[in-house]
Amino acid sequence: MKTIHWLKYVAVASVLMLVLSGCAGGANPNPSANSAGAAQGSGGAAAPGGELSFALATSPDTLDPHRSGLAVAVRVIRTIxxxxxxxxxxxxxxxxxxxxxTVSPDGKSYTFKLRQDVKFHDGTPFNAEAVKFNYDRIIDPQTKASNALALIRPYQSSEVIDEYTIKLNLETPSAAFLGNLSQALLGIVSPTAAKKYGDEFGKHPVGSGPFTFVKWNENADIQVAKNPEYRWAPEIVENKGQASLDAIAFKIVPEEATRIGSVQSGQVLAAETVPPQNVLALKSDPKTQLIQVNTVGLPYTLFFNQRRAPWNEVKARQAVQYAVDVDAIVKTLYLGTYPRAWSALTPGIFGYDASLENTLKPDLAKANKLLDELGWAKGADGIREKDGKKLTLHYVDGSPNREKRNDIAVMIQQQLKQVGIAVEVEITKDTATVVYKNGAHDLYGNSQVNSDPDALRNFYHTQDPKATKLTIAGVSDPQLDEWLEQGTVELDASKRKDIYKKVQHYLIDNAVILPIYVFPYTVAASKNVKGLKFDSLGYPLFNDVTVVK
Structure with missing residues (x-):
């Protein structure tokens, strides 16, 4: 591969960006090294073939990578x-x-040579035209792309040089672009299938991956089968050819006890998102192995909606910031298995500012003083009032109760009552409408697995009036916008790190957010399962998996 000065920068920066966090108790900071190893005491030998049953905590939204907005969907998407x-x-x-x-000297175009032996599952050849179709599809407003649209920015256009050479043109240089191309949500779909199925492509997914889509039984399971033609696996897995497994059945099991119990009883071979209260028991279970990796990106964070009063006032947000005891929440709900978050970024991602750790402590006196200054006085029932209105915070969260997030809402409701804030908790299955379409929230929590701090731009930059969905926080500040724009294009790693430190401090100092926890992705599996690996973001890879017979 020809290397030039700008490409050398990208390679060095990428190394810095994706050193995985080692802060989580019991979590392995290197996911590829943390795989399901030899079965202890199994008495059998791993052999090719068979089916792996893998229980998911929630249902994917779609299997169209360009339209998906859920991490759970990536578990399946990465196989296809x-x-x-x-x-x-x-x-x-x-x-x-x-x-x-190769990368142009100005960093605004990438020219890729492509493999010539790849075919999609429907027989469509993979070539430069297919790549152009995919990336143009993502930026086409009719696609209604989700996270993929933010990942591909600042992509502008493609030029097909020849059948297996393509040039990608960017609006501006981007230190994040090359790493983002590795993410599953920028996976390459079959142009033939995407055109054939249109809006229904997410139910009929066709890629070139190690597994082919079989069927999706709504709210029950998703089945994929081995692609017998596969022989182009990446360096991150050992098995470069077809997968050892014949099939994977992704079972959709939202109920925690049922999901974990199904592994212990042998009904499924593996299950994701182990509840904290089950970790110790599973570690001591002779038939079960616990595999844990840290995720990187944006931790689970509560966002104030600054479009709604009084949360558009910094003192009101700071009062909540001082009244909420995050340590108590994390220790009570996660029993030491989830580390507390302190920043808008997780440890391990490029630019994370560790100086923010242990800086913000609960202070009810400060919270009360700030609310007094704003003219909110406590009424007879202890809830503050002003101009005949109660001080109410509308807290929206999703259903089902993923990672005990509904329980966080209940604890915050109790904590804020101490300073005279009434919290209305709304649990809904339709956060897309309530939060992203209507903006009918004062506080809402979310997280995002991502490889680069450029992800912050999609959350905190001033809303584009043409955007199809609202940003969660609704923050708008020219200074913050300038930093986020500089962070995308800055080529000096040291200067770029300083930019993102400023962003992180701004978000805490102005109480734009309440960071809560860093999520360790935890899988419980039978000790008969061997070879389960994880990519750089903590998503499972099934190419090397075998099952002891």
Missing amino acids: YDSLVVQLPDGTIKPWLATEW
Whole structure:
């Protein structure tokens, strides 16, 4: 691969960006090294073939990578689709569907040479036209792309040089772009299938990955089968050819006790998102192994909606910030298995500012003083009032109760009552409408797995009036916008790190958010399962999985 000065910068920056966090108790900071190992005491030998049953905590929204907005969907999406490049655990970028690439001196165009032996599951050949179709599809407003649209920014257009050479043109240089191309949500879909199924493509997914889609039984399971033609796996897995497994059945089991109990009883071979109260018991279970990796990106964070009064006032937000005891919430609900978050970024991602750790402590006296200054006086029932209105915070959260997030809402409701704030908790299955369409929330929590701090721009930059959905926080500040824009294009790693430190401090100092926890992705599996690995973001990879017979 030809290397030039700008590409060298990207490679070095990528290494820095994706060193995985080692802060979580019991979590392995290197996911590829944390795989399901030899079965202890199984008495059998791993053999090719068979089916892996893998229980998911929630249902995917769609299996169209360009339209999905859920991390749970990526568990399945990664089995069906390949990407142009792969990111290794040390952050370096290696070939996958692309064999080599060069970057222009100004960093605004990438030219990729592509593999010539790849076919999609429907027989469509993979080539430069397919890549152009995919990336143009993501930026087409009719696609209504979700997280993929933010990941591909600042992509502008493609030029097909020849059948297996493509040039991607960017509006501006981007230190995040090459790493983002490795993410599953920028996976390459079959142009033939995408055109054929249109809006229904997410129910009929076709990629070039190690597994082919079989069927999706709504709220029950998603089934994929081995792609017998597969022989272009990336460097991150050992098995470069077809998968060892014949099939995977992703079971959708939202109820925690049922999901974990199904592993212990042998009904399924593996289950994700182990509840904190089950961790110790599973660690001592001779038939079960516990596999844990840290995720990187944006931690689970509560966002104030600054479009709604009085939360558009910094003192009101700071009062909540001082009244909420995050340590008590995390220790009570997660029993030491989830680390507390202190910033808008997780530890381990490029630019994370560790100086924010242990800086913000609960202070009810300060919270009360700030609310007094704003003219909110406590009424006879202890709830503050002003101009005949109660001080009410509308807290919206999703259903089902993923990672005990509904319980966080209840604890915050109790904590804020101490300073005279009434919290109305709304649990809904339709957060897309309530939060992203109507903005009918004062506080809402979310997280995002991501490889680069450029992800902050999608959450905190002033809302584009043409955007199809609202940003969660609704923050608008020219200074913050300037930093976020600089962070995308800055080529000096040290200067870029300083920019993101300023952003993180701004978000805490102005109480734009309440960071809550960093999520460790935890899988409980039978000790008969071997070879389960994870990519650089903590998503499972099934290429090397075998099951002891």
